[in-house]
Amino acid sequence: MNESSEALIAARGLRKAFGRTEALRGVSLEVAAGETVAVTGRSGSGKSTLLLCLAGVLRPEAGEVAYGGRLLDTLSEAERTRLRRRDFGLVLQFGQLVPELSAADNVALPLLLDRHDRAASHRAALGWLERLGALDLADATPGELSGGEAQRVAVARALVTGPKVVFADEPTGALDTVSGDQVLDALLSAAREAHASVVLVTHDNRVAAHADREVVVTDGRLEDADTFAVPR
C-alpha cells in the first residue's frame, strides 16, 4: 500500500447501536482513491452498518468519518445531501429503483436531483445503460426487469454522476452466479475506468477476490485491516 497517498475516506473509532444491539464497536478504516475494498464477515457482523456509516447515510454514535479530509459531521444536512448525490454512488442488493419510473428515468434521477437539464440527463442515462449492456431496458419499469437486469440499472444509477466512491452492499447477493458475475464485472470495470473507489460489502469469497484488499468484520470489530498475506 502506498502510504504517500492520502486516504479518500478515513473512519476512526466508529460506534453504532440499534436499540440495544451494538452493530459497530469501534471500527477504523481507510480507503484510498481508486482502490476496491471488500468488507466481509458473517451475517449480522455489522458490515452493512459500516458501509452506511462510511457513505454518510447513518450517523455513528461515536467516532468520525472524513471524506477528502473533511469530517462528515461538520457538514450541514444540505452539504451532506449534495455529497451523497455527487461524490458517492450507492448500490444495494435489491429494491432500490423507483418502481414507477422507467429504467432510463431511474438512472437519470440523480442528475435531475442535481438540477441538470432533463434532455442532457436522459442522454447521459442512456449512455451509461449502453456501457452496461442494458440499453434495450431503457423504457422498462423495474417490475418488468429480472434481478440481474435491475442490478445493472442500479449500477448505472450509482455511476451516472461520476462519483468518487461507490458503496455496494451485497450487489450480487440476490443474483444467480452468472448474473452476479456480469453485474460485478460491470460495476468494477466501470468504476475502474472512472477511477472511483469501491467499498464492497459481500459474504461471497469470489466477489471478495475481485477487490484489492479485504477487511473482515466480526461482531462489530475489524480484524487487522491488512492486505492479503503475500503468497510464498
Add this chain to the structure above:
Amino acid sequence: MTRLAWTLARAGGWARMLLVAACTAVVSGLLLVAVALLLLPENPHEAFFNLVADPGVRGGTTFGTVLVTVPALLLLHQAVRLGTAARERRLAALRLAGATPGQVRLLGALEVGIPSFAGGVLGLVVYALLRVAFGGTAYGTAERDVYVSTPRLRLVPTTVTPAWWQVALVVLAVTLLGVAAGALASRGLVVTPLGVTRRQRTAPPRPWGFLPMLFAAALAPVVVAHQSLSTAGAMVCVALAVLGMASLAPWVAYRVGRRLRARARSATMLLAASRMVTQPRPLGRAAAAVGAIALVSGGSAALTADLFSTNNLESFYVVSMVLVFGALLVALVVVAWTLAVHTVESLLDRKRSTAALVAGGASLRELERAQRTECGLAAVPLALLGVVLGTVALGLVLPVLTPAGLAVMLANLVVTPALAWVAVAVAVRAVRPWTVRACAATNLRTE
C-alpha cells in the same frame, strides 16, 4: 373465531380501527338524521329553519344530508385500504396454516366489520349530539339557545325519533358498507401462499364519468322547464353530476400525469407525474371528493351571486349559504385527511426505494415537494374543473348578474382551488413523520 378476529383486528393497528369506527359513526349519525327528517310529518310540531320547515325544500335537505356522507365514505374506503396488504399477508399465512378460504374470508370481514359495527352503534351518539346542537324547538318549550352555536339553526328533528328497527337497519347498512369497503380494497391484490403483491400494470382509467354529467346537462333544461319536477329533478341532476365527477377523477389524474411526465424538467415533477400515471385510481378516488366539493361550491357561489344581484339578502338565505360553505369547508378538511392517508399508504408500499433515493442524495424537502405536487396535481385541476362547471351550470340559469354577483362568482373560482391546494399542503405536512420514517436508513439494511 371472534377472539381470533379481535386479535387480528388489533394487529392491524389501533389507529386504523379508530379511523374506520369514526367514519362509520359519522355516516351512521347522518343517516339517522336523514331518517328522522323523512319521518317528519308535512307540518311538524316543532320550529325549524326553513331549510327543514318548508316541505318542498326538505327533500333537498335530506338528500344533502345523505350527500355529506359521501366524503366520509370515501375516507372510510381509504382507511380500510391502509394496511390492506399487511392484512392480506396475515390471512394468507392463516391459509397456509390450514384455514379454509371461507374461514379466512370470514375473518377478513370480521376484522373490518367489528370496527364498522362499533362505529355504527357510536353513530347514535353522533345523532344525539347533532340533535342537541342543531335540534328543533318543539312547540311549547322554551328556547334552548344556550346549546346552539348560531341563533335559529334548527335542522334536526326532536319530536320524531327513528324507530328501533330503523336504527338497526342503519347500523346494519353501515356495517355492511365497511365490510364492502374491505372487500373492495382487497380486490386488486393477488394473494398466493407465497406472498401478496399488488397487480402492477392495470389498464389506464377511461373517461366514463363524462356520460352521467352529459346526462345531467341534458336533463337540466327539462327540469327547469317543468316546475313540477323541480326538486326531484334537481336532485337527480346533482346526483348525476356528482357521480360523473367522482368517476372522472382517476382519468384526470392519469391524463395530467402523462402530460407532465413527458415534459417534466425537475426530479420532483418527474416523480410526482410518474406516480400519478402508474397509480391514478387511489389518487383519483381521494381527490374525487374535491371535485364534488368544488362542484357544489361553484353552484353555491352562483346562488350567492344571485342573492347579491337580486338584493335578496334575507337572513334565511344568507345563513343557508354560510351553512353550505361551512359544510364544504369541513368536507375539504376531511378530504385533506383522505389525501394524507393515501400518501402514507404509498410511502409504506415503497420504503426501501424511498430510503435508497434519500441515501442517493434526495432531501426530505424534495420528497415532500413531490408528494405535494402529486396530490395537488390530482386535486387542484379537479377543483378548478368542478368549480367552473358548477358556477357555469347554475350561472347560466340565473337571469340577472350585477358586478357584485359576478365578483362573488369569480372570487369563488379562485378561492376554491386555492383552498384545495392548502388542503394538500396541510395533508403532506401532517404526514411528515411517516415520510421521515420511510426515509430512514434502517430500511436499507440487508442483514
Add this chain to the structure above:
Amino acid sequence: MSVQQVLMGVLAEGPAHGYDLKRAYDDRFPGARPLAYGQVYTALSRLQQDGLVEVAETSRDGGPERTAYALTGEGRAALDAWLAETEPAGGYAAVDLVRKATTALRLGADADGFLHRQRAVHLARMRELVQQQQQVRDAGARIAIDHTIYHLDADLKWLETAAARVAAEGTGS
C-alpha cells in the same frame, strides 16, 4: 508427511498406545483409507528419532508388551510450528489442508488465528487467479481458471463451516 503431524496432534491430547493412535486417526478421517499399523509405527519411530516423541511407560498386563507414547516438549513446539504455518492454496485434493485444519480445530488453540491466516492465503491466490483471468482472452483458459477459483472458494467455505461445527460441538449444542 503430515501423518506424523496428525499423530502428534493426537498425542497432544494425552499419551496413547499405538493401537489407540491408529483408532484415533481412522475416526478423524472416516472417508480416507484406514491407517495401517506399519505406517503408525514407522511414523512413531521417525518421531522418536527426531526427539519429538518419547516412550511414556511400558506396561505388562499379562499380555504382550504395550508401549504408551507421549509428546515431548520439542514435539509440542514442532506441532505448534506446523499448525502456525499456512498450507499453500491449491490442488483441490487439499488433503494436507484437511488434516491440518482438523488438527488445529480440535486442539482449539488459536483456531481463529489459523482460519484467518489460511483465509488470507487462499484469498490472495484467488485474487491472483482473478487478475490472470482478466488478462486472458481465451474462453477455455478462463473456464479452467474458474474451476480452480471455485474449488478454492469451496475450501474456504468448508473451513468456515468446519470451525462452526467444532465450536458448536464444544458448547454442546
